[in-house]
Every structure is written in C-alpha cells, then in structure tokens.
Amino acid sequence: MSVKGFMTSAVAAGVKYQDRLDLGLIYSETPAVTAGVFTTSQVKAAPVIIDIERLKQEGRSQAILVNSGCANACTGKQGMESALRISEMLSTALKIPDNMVQLSSTGVIGDQLKMSAFENSMQTLVDGLSADNFDAVAKAIMTTDTVPKTASRTVMIGGKEVTLMGMAKGAGMIMPNMATMLAFVITDAQIGFPQLHSALSGSVERTFNRITVDGDTSTNDMVLVMANGKADNPWIDEESTENLELFQDSLESLLKDLALMIVTDGEGASKCITIRVCGAREDSDAEKVARTVANSNLVKTAFFGEDANWGRIIAAMGRSGVKFNPDRVDIAFNDVVIVRDGLAVGKDAEEQASKVLKEKKFNVCIDLKEGNGCEEVYTCDFSIDYVKINADYRS
Incomplete structure (x- = not known):
C-alpha cells in the first residue's frame, strides 16, 4: 500500500552504528497540511523546539527527516545549530523551502549529532525516494524496538477513497502526555489545519496517552500527521461534521493499533495488559485509578511472575488520589472474578486467575461501584530484561 503523492527513503548513515538503517525521510510532492503534538516535558530536544515553531507559523510541511x-x-x-544545518542540507537537496522541513531524532540524550553522517548520506537519501520504502523508514527509527511498527487504513469520504499510513517507534521511556515517542502518519485526505489538529489531538488523547511501559516521558516525543489532499475528497472543514468524524475514526483506529504495538514491544515485555476501570464517579477518576495500577512496578512484576496478587492492585488504587469505598470493589482478570466487594473470592478463583496471567494479552477489570465513569489504560509487565536493556543502553 502507498499514499498518493508521498515518497519515502531510508539509509544506513552511520549516526551511531555502521550498516544499520538509521536515517529516514518522508516526502510529499506538494506542501501538506501538517499537525503535530509534542512532549510536554520541560526538557525538549532541538528538533522538537524547531518543529513546534515551524508548525505555529506554517501549519504545513513537505518533509520529515528522522x-x-x-x-x-x-x-x-x-x-540547535546542527539541527538547523541538517534541515538546510535537506531543503537544498529537495529544492524546497527550509521551513517546510520537520525534524525528528531519537537515541541517547546528551550526545552531539555526528554531522558527517548526514553530510555523506543526504543526497543518497533523497535519490532513494520512492513510494515503496515506508517499511524501511519504520526500521530506521527503531532503537530498542524489536520490530518495526506500521499500520494503515482506507476510508470512503464523499465518494473518494482516502488512505492513511502510519509508523511508530517506542519500547521504553513510555508514559507520554500529548504524544508518545515518535509516530508519523501520512494521508492523502483533503482537510483543513484546524480539523486535522483537532482530529490528531483527540485521537492521541485516547490512544497514545493511554499507554505506559515505565512511567517515563521522553524529551523527543512527537506525533506528526501530513495530509496532502491528493485523494480529492470534499474538503473536510468546520462544516463537514460527518466527514470529519469518518476521518477521525480512521485516524484514531490507526493510532490505537500503533499504541498497542508499542506496549506489546515494551522493553523486555512478555505481556500486553488492558487495565479497565469502571464504576468511577467521573471518567477522569477512572483514568487516574487505571494509570496508577498500570504504572505500579509491584503490579507489573506480579504480571511477569504470573502471580494473581490482587493485593498489589488494590494497594495501588488506594494511592491514586481517587476516593472510593474499598469494601465495594470488584476485581477480575478477564472473566475470572478474584475480588468481590473488597474480599477475596477464594483459592479456586485465584488459581483460575493465575492461568489467565499466563496469556500474552489479558484484561484487568476493576469496578468501583461509585458511578458511570469508565476508562482504559494499556500497559505491559516488568521483566528482568527491562533492567538489563536499560542498564547498558548507552553501550
């Protein structure tokens, strides 16, 4: 699958390692409406600072270099000077305005870019542009990821087929606020900037902002969406409520696929777990409880050990800051109820629950019985390999 008017390329530039894809380019033949959401960390990488400023001024781009x-x-x-110089190199090679370039980087914090890697590879990267290299770019953005992460969707809008393709990277330092690690989406939809930004922000809030691997937020997190209008669908603007909903549903579905791929590929992870909290007074309360459980190292290590230790779950709930009556709480693993009205159901239920924990994917369902609020957060287990990976990440 490809998206009309877009080309991609990837090369092994030697940014850190030799003979490994590490520089990717996404290029639109014409300027594309572009929306982005970025890390809210006070510590922002140079490319993030540049991208935010350029999108404020333009709302359009023609290339993403990562x-x-x-x-x-x-x-x-x-x-900062290195990032701007690299942007200039690319814009010159592509013959586009410099402010039409979006930049993205991922890897070790604190190291300076190896400029020779970019100088020696830029023309080769541009010369390699084709409609068939999307998967190669997805490989080029990997760090501790074990697999590339891509997804696609098609949707009919006004009688025209609109295509969306997305990629993401991320396996650690994952608990974003407004974005997650790196994700890029290209689409041939014809859509206004306010509508694209609204669709992206809402979709990210319900997908990438609902995942956690380790409770850390990166300095480089971003999600960018480029829409070049080549599908020639009716313009999606403030009057196109129905078409905007169709587009947003497709975008959100695609981003959820990518978000769950990140959790499944969490550093050292062996399980992907949905924490579903219902019966809260408000949706925001349900999210707080779910996120506290999802981030608990004790809960996550119990998942890795396949131990149905519900005491760790209710203990995490108790420090979430949300008021609830512990004597009314129910907890289930998939369909196996292990706690009813705050009390253990019994050994047989615990044995059945332990069997659920042997599965690669399962749900933890918590009912607070306080109201109608309900939310989900997606997490993974915490393994010995996570410590090993992050103990020698810079080597």
Missing part, C-alpha cells in the same frame, strides 16, 4: 542513534537533546547551542 534519525535514530542520537536524540540531539540537552546539546545546547551546538545541537
């Missing part, structure tokens, strides 16, 4: 191997974060004036 490297792995070096985050270009906490690199001061030199890091």
